[in-house]
Structure formats: structure tokens, C-alpha cells
Amino acid sequence: MKKAVLQLETLVCPSCSMKIEGALKSISGIDKESISVLFNASKVKLSFDETQVNVDAMKAAINKVGFEVLKMQVKE
Amino acid sequence: MERIVNKIQALIFKHKNTITFISGTLILVAYASSFLFKNDELFTFALIIASMLGVLPIALQAIQALKVKVISIEVLVTVAVIAAFLIQEYQESAIVTFLFLFGSFLEAKTLNTTRKAIQSLLSLAPLTALRIKDNQSFEEVSVDEIELNDLCLVKTGSNIPVDGIVISGSGVVNEASISGESMPVSKTSGDWVYAGTILDNGTLTIQTQRVGEDTTFGKIIELVEEAQDSKTTTQRFIDRFSRIYTPLVLLLSLLVWLLTQDIETAIIILVLGCPGALVIGVPVSAVAGIGNGAQHGVLFKGSEVVQTLSQVDTVVFDKTGTLTQGQPEVIEDYTYDDDEQLLQSLIVSIERESNHPLAQALINHMKDAAVLPVHSMEVIRGEGLVAQVNDITVIIGNMACMTRFNVNFTPSQQQTLEHLQSQGSSIVLVAIDQQLKAMFGLQDPLRPHVKEDLIQLRRSGIKSLILLSGDHEHSVQRVAQELGLDEAHASMLPQDKSVFIQHLQNQGKKIAFVGDGINDSPSLALADIGIAMGSGTDVAIETSDVVLMKSDFKHLVHAIGLSKAMMSNMTQNIVIAIGVVLFLLANVFLSEWMNMSIGMLVHELSILVVIVNGMRLLNYQKGVKS
Missing domain, CATH: 2.70.150.10 (Calcium-transporting ATPase, cytoplasmic transduction domain A)
Structure with a gap:
């Protein structure tokens, strides 16, 4: 399991968080319980299994629901 | 194919503000052509274009939300606008989409202002x-x-x-x-x-x-960021509520339509039911309040902490040093020798060899004294010491030490001693040849302004102030009396403190435990709120709920006042939000003037009102001035 921190464009509506969370939940390999969307900081933090999924897939999923990902960081 | 759709979508989102602007202009053109030139065709045409253009970004967001099984506000608005469009209410559909877009534009702008506090902190990041x-x-x-x-x-x-x-x-x-x-x-x-x-x-x-x-800086930033997004129980309730609330509004509107066959009323209900202000109101208060704290050196670990802190009625201080400067000073001195210079030299020379906490205070008090070599020194534990300097035997210590060596006191010296004792001072006595030569009264001075700050604390609703100290009775009682504390207990061990706190909690008190965040961790954990004062160190951040970056009681006053202001601000926002929805819904049935556009206008206004109300917290400044 690794941890990822994704910096998104500035989020302005609280329902954005729900959409982003929903989009990430549908990806297998992400620990669903660990997903936290920080609305004010416009960040997503989560844990994932690096053998099943990578950050680019997360970026694509977030793009697909209409948000830009500015920066991605992976930690052990 | 999918890639192209995504591209178009991204393009639309990127130019949302332009779309808002064009749609607003088209609406103006429509009304101008209608009033000035009586051109009804252009009027209708402009409104149709404005509606179609304006609904695009909203509908796209609605579709995305539905894909992840969320019935968002955008879903309600999209359904309402499309329905209005189908029954050829172009005015309504155009104005509602424009107001919704313009509203979210203003929301974004004002939200950024509420976040500026943390951003100014972030700008320090290398x-x-x-x-x-x-x-x-x-x-x-x-x-x-x-x-x-x-x-x-x-x-x-x-x-x-x-x-x-x-x-x-x-x-x-x-x-x-x-x-x-x-x-x-x-x-x-x-x-x-x-x-x-x-x-x-x-x-x-x-x-x-x-x-x-x-x-350490990274941890502070992370703490503030997480805190701003953490949720109170109320907020979690609202989130759950709004998740079932939007589908309910959709159902209600459908029901009204089926029962009354009145499609207009059904659409109005869709628009009025939007929970916008309710969803945004509480987070706005949280972000503005926690941001204000961060700017004034008060770090809250989360909204839950703010809520609990606002209910605190008892503040417990972990040691005397929290209220005092922690460095004793000589406040009164009496000497009984003709050669005062020599006497001072003798005392300072001996005290320089000692590591007793009071020794430094005596040295500081007699800075100019010459230092002489000390030949021998014997420490009597708990009492004092005997030393040889220049063939003179000097005894320095407390009353017990003087009794041991049969030192004589004149009646006036006895009186002075009693005077010092009644003050609660620590006393250092010096004797040579069984004669008392000097007497010093030492006190650990209070922190500056602490008295005024504690009065402020009481004004903000703290009912009792309690000191639990490991120090001796006399110095603890002096501090308690000078500050007007409600209770003060001396000679307490860490486990005594936890027992005491447990006891208070059993009486139903809400307790904030104030300390340096390093010692007394059991009590810190046990208290409803642990407040670490005086440093943004890692340990303090780990163990406490609130970190005050500076050892200044003004920050404590600020923290407690701010927590109360935040909670009442959140309540105001909830009342405004629910009040507006109820008012609008009532008017659908009771008044003639209600329509979709007015409903949307009032809605967007109420969202701005709660944001602006939340922003007031940015300027909250009790106790501290930046």
C-alpha cells in the first residue's frame, strides 16, 4: 500500500467532493475507506495498492468528472 | 469518440465564466429588443440561445454527478431548466441558468477570500x-x-x-x-x-x-488543512441529510406534477429545494474561523475541537510555570552587616557553585559583586549549604538550616521573616558566626497581563480556573490569590492531576487542560480539550487538540472566544439556510409573486449571505491584534 496526495484545481462547490470521491471509489486498487477529499485545501489523500493501480489512472478518473489535477505525490 | 467528448467538456468548464457573461449579455439584449424595439422574435430567440448555452455546463456537471450516483444540485437545476424550456418558458429558463452560473462564480470568488488566511501561511512555504x-x-x-x-x-x-x-x-x-x-x-x-x-x-x-x-512547518500546514476540512457532528448530519434531501425534492416535485398536473409549480419546487446555502454555510464558517486562528498563532486540530472548546467551562493549568515566567526573582532583600560588598561577594561566590533554582536569581540580583575562590562546600539536602570562603564560614539556606546551626534572630529580623512568609515568597537566609546577615524574599513573577487575560476568560464564559501544581503550597497559594483562581492544589504528581480531572469530569464539567504540551500527557489526553501553549513543536502538535504558538494568554482568550464565535456563526448560517427554503416553499402556495427566477435569485442571495456571514470570522480579533 502506498499513499497518494493529489493537488487539484481550486474546488468551489461541496458537491464536487462527492463527485471526486465517487469517481475514485469506482477504481479497484484504491482503499475506499482511505479516500479523503479536502474541499478547502483542494486536495485528495488516499491509500492504494501499487500493483493494481497507478496515479495516472486516478488523474484520468478525476479529469473525467471535470477537475484538473495539478500535482501528484506518492509516499511509501 | 470518448476523448472528443472529454475535450469538449473540458473546454466548456474552462470557459464557464465566458459562458456566464455571454448568457447574461443575451438576456440583456433580449429585454432591450423587447422594450426598445418591441421585437418579440429577437427577444425569444436571444433567450432560447441564452438558455441552451447556459444550461450546458450545468447539465454536464449533473451528468457526471449521476454517473457516480449522486443527485446533485445541478441535477435539480438541469431538470427544472429543461422542463421550463419544453413548456416554452424561455424567460425563466434563461434567467435561472444565468443566476445559477453567476451565483457559482460569486461563490468561487468569495470562497477564495475565506481561504486567504491559510494561503498567507502557505506563501511562507519554501x-x-x-x-x-x-x-x-x-x-x-x-x-x-x-x-x-x-x-x-x-x-x-x-x-x-x-x-x-x-x-x-x-x-x-x-x-x-x-x-x-x-x-x-x-x-x-x-x-x-x-x-x-x-x-x-x-x-x-x-x-x-x-x-x-x-x-515542523509542513506539519503545521497539514494540521491546519486537515482541520479546515474536518467535520463537526452537525456538519456530518447535514451532509447525510443533503444526500437524501435532493432526491426527495426531485420526488416531491414529481408528485406535485402528477397530482396537480401543474408543471410550473413542480418546476418551482425543484429550484426552491436546492440546498445550496445549507451545504456551504457550515464549511465556510469552519474555513474562515480556523484560518483566522492560524493567522493569530492558534492552531485547532479540527472543527470537532472547536465545538468542544466552545463548550468548555473549566480551565485547568498544568503547573505554576504556565502562569508565571518560571524564573524566580529577588523581590525584597535585607542585609545586616557593615561590609555589604564583602557579604555580597561571599553569597555570589558560593551560589555560583550551586545548581539550586534559586541560586541563579541571587546571582542576577547581585551582578556587580566580585567573585572569590570557594575553599570547601557541604550541601545539606533540603535545607541549604555551608561553605568556606576567605576563612569565613557562611551558611546559606532555609529556616530549618538556620535552626540546625542555632542562628540567632533579633526581634525585628523575626518580624521581617514573618512578613516575607505571609507574602508567600521563597526565603533564603544567610548567616555567619551564628548571626543572621542577610534575608532574601524571592518570587516567580506572573507573566505580563495574565491577570487581565484571565478576567477576559471569565467574561467569555469560563466558570472556574484551577491550578494543579507540583510546587510547594506557599508559592502556589500566592499565585492563586494574586490571580483570583477558584482552586489551586500544590504538590501534585502527574497521576494526582489525572485523578483530579476525572473527578471534575464526573461532576459534568467540560475541561480544557493548558500546559506546555510535553509533560502531563495523561491529563492532556483525559481532558476534553488539551491546549499546548508556547510552541509549535512536533510533540505539542501530536498530543494536543489546540496549539498556541506563543506563550501568551491573549492567545488563549482568542482561541476560546473564536471557538464560540465560530459555533454561533455556524448556527446562524444553518438558520438562514433553512429559513430561506421554508420561506420560499411557503410562498409557492401562499403568494402570487413566486416564480422560478425569483426563487433562484433568493437562493443565490442566501448562499452569498451565508458566505459573507462566514467571512466575518476572518476579522474576529478578541484579545490579540495582529
Whole structure:
């Protein structure tokens, strides 16, 4: 399991968080319980299994629901 | 195909503001042509275009929400607009889409203002560093590239990029971002420096110990960020509520349509039911309030903490040193010898050899005395010491020590002694040849303004102030009396303190435990709120709920006042939001003037009202001035 921190464009509506969370939940390999969307900081933090999924897939999923990902960081 | 759809979608989102502007202009054109030129065709045409254009970004967001099984506000608005469009209510559909878009534009703008507090903190975060290469030259790199043990060069005026140890050079560093203290601190080889602090003057070479989020500054930022997004129980309830609320509104509107066959009323209900202000109101208060705290050196660990702190009625201080400066001073001195200079020299010379806490105070008191060699010294534990200087035997100690050596007191000396005792001072006595030669009264002075600040605390609703101290009875009672504390208990061990706190909690009290955040961790954990005062150190951040970056009681007053202001602000916002929805819904049935556009207008206004109300917290300034 690794941890990822994704910096998104500035989020302005609280329902954005729900959409982003929903989009990430549908990806297998992400620990669903660990997903936290920080609305004010416009960040997503989560844990994932690096053998099943990578950050680019997360970026694509977030793009697909209409948000830009500015920066991605992976930690052990 | 999918890629093209995504591209178009991205394009639409990117130009949302332009779309809002065009749609607004089209609406103006429509009304101008209708009133000025009586051109009804152009009027209708412009409104149709405005509706179709305006609904695009809203509908796209609605579809995305539905894909992840969320019935969002956009879904309600999209359905309403499409329905209005189908029954040829072009005015309504155009104005509602425009108001919704314009409203979210204003929301974004105002939300950014509420976040400015944390952004000003973030702007202190170092971005680049000068990394020293093997051949002594240096290169500018992003801080992300710096690794453990890398050497960095810091020049005057720049941010220190990492936590590390100074290995060469010297300088003066402003550590306000970590300690809250604006007085610059001088740093030289072997000193620890923090990322996010500023080198006011000098040049330093530092060896990297911690980078990025592991630095103290990184932890402070993370703490504030997490806190701003953490949720109170109320807010979690609202979130759950709004999740079922939007589908309910959709159902209700469908039901009204089926029962009354009145499609217009059904659409109005869709628009009015939007929970916008309810969803945004509480987070706005949280972000503005927690941001205000961060700017004033008060770090809350979360909204839950704010809520609990606002209910606190009892403040417990962990030791005398929290209320006092922690350094005793001589406040009264009496000497009974003709050669006062020699007497002072004798005392200072002996005290220099001692590591007793009061010794330093005596040395500071008699700075100018000459230092003589001490031949021998014997310590009598708990009482004092006997020393030989210049063939003179000097006894320094407490009353017990004087009794042991049969030292005589004149009646007036006896009186002075009683006077000092009644003050609660610590007393140091000096005797030579069984004659009392000097008497000193020492006290640990209170922190500046602490009395006024405690009065402020009481005004903000704290009912009792309690001191639990490990010190001796007399000094604890003096502090308690001077400050007017409700209770003060001396000679307490850490486990006594936890038992005491448990006891208070059993009586139903809500307790904030104030200390340095390092000692007394059981009590800190046990209390409803643990407040660490005086440093943004890692330990304090880990163990406590609220961190006050500066050892100043004004910040405590600010923290408690701010927590109350935040909670009442959240309540106001909830009342405004629910009130507006109820008012609008009632008017659908009771009044003639209600329509979709007015409903949307009032809605967007109520969202702005709660945001602006939340923003008031940014200016909250009780106790502290920045």
C-alpha cells in the first residue's frame, strides 16, 4: 500500500467532493475507506495498492468528472 | 469518440465564466429588443440561445454527478431548466441558468477570500533551495528534490528550505511562523533551524534533517488543512441529510406534477429545494474561523475541537510555570552587616557553585559583586549549604538550616521573616558566626497581563480556573490569590492531576487542560480539550487538540472566544439556510409573486449571505491584534 496526495484545481462547490470521491471509489486498487477529499485545501489523500493501480489512472478518473489535477505525490 | 467528448467538456468548464457573461449579455439584449424595439422574435430567440448555452455546463456537471450516483444540485437545476424550456418558458429558463452560473462564480470568488488566511501561511512555504554541490558551487533546485543530509546554502532575506542543523556561518532568523515570536533569533554552528522561517541577516550552510511534509512547518500546514476540512457532528448530519434531501425534492416535485398536473409549480419546487446555502454555510464558517486562528498563532486540530472548546467551562493549568515566567526573582532583600560588598561577594561566590533554582536569581540580583575562590562546600539536602570562603564560614539556606546551626534572630529580623512568609515568597537566609546577615524574599513573577487575560476568560464564559501544581503550597497559594483562581492544589504528581480531572469530569464539567504540551500527557489526553501553549513543536502538535504558538494568554482568550464565535456563526448560517427554503416553499402556495427566477435569485442571495456571514470570522480579533 502506498499513499497518494493529489493537488487539484481550486474546488468551489461541496458537491464536487462527492463527485471526486465517487469517481475514485469506482477504481479497484484504491482503499475506499482511505479516500479523503479536502474541499478547502483542494486536495485528495488516499491509500492504494501499487500493483493494481497507478496515479495516472486516478488523474484520468478525476479529469473525467471535470477537475484538473495539478500535482501528484506518492509516499511509501 | 470518448476523448472528443472529454475535450469538449473540458473546454466548456474552462470557459464557464465566458459562458456566464455571454448568457447574461443575451438576456440583456433580449429585454432591450423587447422594450426598445418591441421585437418579440429577437427577444425569444436571444433567450432560447441564452438558455441552451447556459444550461450546458450545468447539465454536464449533473451528468457526471449521476454517473457516480449522486443527485446533485445541478441535477435539480438541469431538470427544472429543461422542463421550463419544453413548456416554452424561455424567460425563466434563461434567467435561472444565468443566476445559477453567476451565483457559482460569486461563490468561487468569495470562497477564495475565506481561504486567504491559510494561503498567507502557505506563501511562507519554501519553494526552492540552493543545494551545495561537491565542488563547493551551488545550484537552485525545487525543495522537492532536496534529500536527507543534503547541504543547502541560505542567503539573507530568503526562506530556510528544510529543517536542519547549521554547520557553518551565522545569522539572525525570524521564526515567527513556528514560534509566533517576532523577535529574531541568532543562529550559529550546531543550531537547529526550521523550514518556513526567514533568514533576516547573514549566511548559513545547513545540513538537511527533514524535508517537505516532515518538517515542523509542513506539519503545521497539514494540521491546519486537515482541520479546515474536518467535520463537526452537525456538519456530518447535514451532509447525510443533503444526500437524501435532493432526491426527495426531485420526488416531491414529481408528485406535485402528477397530482396537480401543474408543471410550473413542480418546476418551482425543484429550484426552491436546492440546498445550496445549507451545504456551504457550515464549511465556510469552519474555513474562515480556523484560518483566522492560524493567522493569530492558534492552531485547532479540527472543527470537532472547536465545538468542544466552545463548550468548555473549566480551565485547568498544568503547573505554576504556565502562569508565571518560571524564573524566580529577588523581590525584597535585607542585609545586616557593615561590609555589604564583602557579604555580597561571599553569597555570589558560593551560589555560583550551586545548581539550586534559586541560586541563579541571587546571582542576577547581585551582578556587580566580585567573585572569590570557594575553599570547601557541604550541601545539606533540603535545607541549604555551608561553605568556606576567605576563612569565613557562611551558611546559606532555609529556616530549618538556620535552626540546625542555632542562628540567632533579633526581634525585628523575626518580624521581617514573618512578613516575607505571609507574602508567600521563597526565603533564603544567610548567616555567619551564628548571626543572621542577610534575608532574601524571592518570587516567580506572573507573566505580563495574565491577570487581565484571565478576567477576559471569565467574561467569555469560563466558570472556574484551577491550578494543579507540583510546587510547594506557599508559592502556589500566592499565585492563586494574586490571580483570583477558584482552586489551586500544590504538590501534585502527574497521576494526582489525572485523578483530579476525572473527578471534575464526573461532576459534568467540560475541561480544557493548558500546559506546555510535553509533560502531563495523561491529563492532556483525559481532558476534553488539551491546549499546548508556547510552541509549535512536533510533540505539542501530536498530543494536543489546540496549539498556541506563543506563550501568551491573549492567545488563549482568542482561541476560546473564536471557538464560540465560530459555533454561533455556524448556527446562524444553518438558520438562514433553512429559513430561506421554508420561506420560499411557503410562498409557492401562499403568494402570487413566486416564480422560478425569483426563487433562484433568493437562493443565490442566501448562499452569498451565508458566505459573507462566514467571512466575518476572518476579522474576529478578541484579545490579540495582529
